[in-house]
Amino acid sequence: MNITATSPLTRKLSAFVVLSEAELVVLRRLHQRRRTFVAGRDMVHQGQSGQAAYILSAGWVCSYKLQPDGTRQIVDFQVPGDFLGLRSVLLRTSDHSFEPIVDIEAAEVLTSDLLEAFAQTPRLATAILWAASRDEAMVVEHLVGIGRRDAEARMAHFLLELGSRLALVGMGGKEGYDCPLTQYHLADALGLSAVHVNRVLRQLREDGLVTFRDGHVTFHDHGRLVELAGFDPGYLDQIGPLLK
Amino acid sequence: MNITATSPLTRKLSAFVVLSEAELVVLRRLHQRRRTFVAGRDMVHQGQSGQAAYILSAGWVCSYKLQPDGTRQIVDFQVPGDFLGLRSVLLRTSDHSFEPIVDIEAAEVLTSDLLEAFAQTPRLATAILWAASRDEAMVVEHLVGIGRRDAEARMAHFLLELGSRLALVGMGGKEGYDCPLTQYHLADALGLSAVHVNRVLRQLREDGLVTFRDGHVTFHDHGRLVELAGFDPGYLDQIGPLLK
Structure with missing residues (x-):
């Protein structure tokens, strides 16, 4: 079975761009580094730098900011098909934290992977910009x-x-x-x-x-x-x- | 004088990407359709579809959403060098309104311009994604x-x-x-x-x-x-x- 053809991210991006075979190949490559994370332990800390982004394939995550007084504002929840920390790849330091709500599966995406994918398939870059715009x-x-x-x-x-x-x-x-x-x-x-x-x-x-x-x-x-x-x-x- | 080399957007994107001559040419082309808008009159309405994005070159704008009860939430202010409605180009209908706070100058950017620019210069696409990420x-x-x-x-x-x-x-x-x-x-x-x-x-x-x-x-x-x-x-x- 073609894992990417059925990945939640592929389903989501397909709402915006009809993906070509070449684009599917690049998207598949972005899913290569598969990781699991346990519930309740931050994957990315606010202020952390040089970290990867992730494509969430199973489970739920929340993104939040802690205030100096310890209160927490949850900014959003991520569900399968969502990027985690896409922004942070570009902004260099994460502006917030990510915590898995249940045990999750995610593909790690390095900045270099992403920039290379953009260079190869501008339409995929546009689709990912669409996803980022929708998140905003x-x-x-x-x-x-x-x-x-x-x-x-x-x-x-x-x-x-x-x-x-x-x-x-x-x-x-x-x-x-x-x-x-x-x-x-x-x-x-x-x-x-x-x-x-x-x-x-x-x-x-x-x-x-x-x-x-x-x-x-x-x-x-x-x-x-x-x-x-x-x-x-x-x-x-x-x-x-x-x-x- | 080279207008684009000194445009606020160029200054801003240069904080993220050292722009090549080819990238500057594409960026210059994005600034071609210059428009002025008067203070206090919406440039883009919430729910409007098919509209362009703008690159603000002079003046201030606010982006806001009206609630059904008439109250207004200002989401952000845009200053020179910022995009207006970049998201809307991708999301098809504007999810909020833009109102010039003073008389402004802006360059109109059509969806086709933007997608063409991305295809020609992936690094510029990355820089614009950076700007969008920063806005978020x-x-x-x-x-x-x-x-x-x-x-x-x-x-x-x-x-x-x-x-x-x-x-x-x-x-x-x-x-x-x-x-x-x-x-x-x-x-x-x-x-x-x-x-x-x-x-x-x-x-x-x-x-x-x-x-x-x-x-x-x-x-x-x-x-x-x-x-x-x-x-x-x-x-x-x-x-x-x-x-x-």
Whole structure:
């Protein structure tokens, strides 16, 4: 079986670029250095320099920044098909930390690998820039969420975004998805206390919108949840390839 | 005079890549379609599709998202040398709006221009990816600021970041910089009320740290301000070119 043809990253990039055989070969080469990491131990520390990037192939990771006072802001979660630290390859020092939420599998990508791949296949560079742009659009949404959305809309938006992202790599749909996050992860991502997270989830469940329980998110009324969240998935740009 | 050799974008990208003559030619071509825009009128609307990106050569712009309830979250400000809507070229619909804060000059960049430039000069593609990564790192800092920093540290961090960014394109230094932002811009960017912005600025001034008045930011004690903000400029990655 062709590992890359079915890798989550390939599925994801295919949403943007119809990949040629030559591009698939280069993408396959980027997946060569396979690594595993255990849950709960940082793969990359904030401020670390000279580190590689990773392509996540299985499992979930969170990226976060610690503040001098010890509080943690989770910036985003990474799911299969996402890059970890793509930015750091270019920025030389990592501007945040990465922690696997469960045991994960990832391919290590050295800066030199990436620059060589870009030189060989500019379309692949464009596709990876697309993925990076999409990651940034998500961070912008998280900024808007924390700055401007109330707790319920924030949570609803968050659960819907994850659902769309997972659907792109074949791991979820409008019915729901498996999700290993704890209420502490949600709290640190959404700027809420764990108690508040619990209360908001109960409210959404009692309103017949969504249930998050036992590692699974179940959408009961996807349409009404979208409305509550003001969720417009345009920023995720999943409508089909631009580069044919 | 060679316009591109002295363009703010060239200065900025040179912090990352030592540009060859061939790369400068491609970069010059990206600056061909020069446009002006007047203050206060959106250049790009949230949700607009098929629009160009711009390279800002003079003036300031803000990027923002409007919420359904009409509140506005400013995501970032763009200064000379920054791209406007680089992400939107790839993501097809703009995920936010751009509004000139003063009258500006910008070069229009079509998607086809950009993809052609990438194909011709992969190193330039890498440099632009670097700039996009750096933009994302700034949005991450704004997320952390709103999520985790108190109002004074948030303001201090914001003013220091702008100072570093402007220094990179020769428009500011550790003494200060010209800044056309109003207290309403600061409020919408930092998630504070205009009254609160006013109070925080007064406090910082009375503490002998920084004054923002009459369109100018003056750092009185850059070192102490850095300490107050917990400002670590590593994420701006301005220490000199990686690609020689």
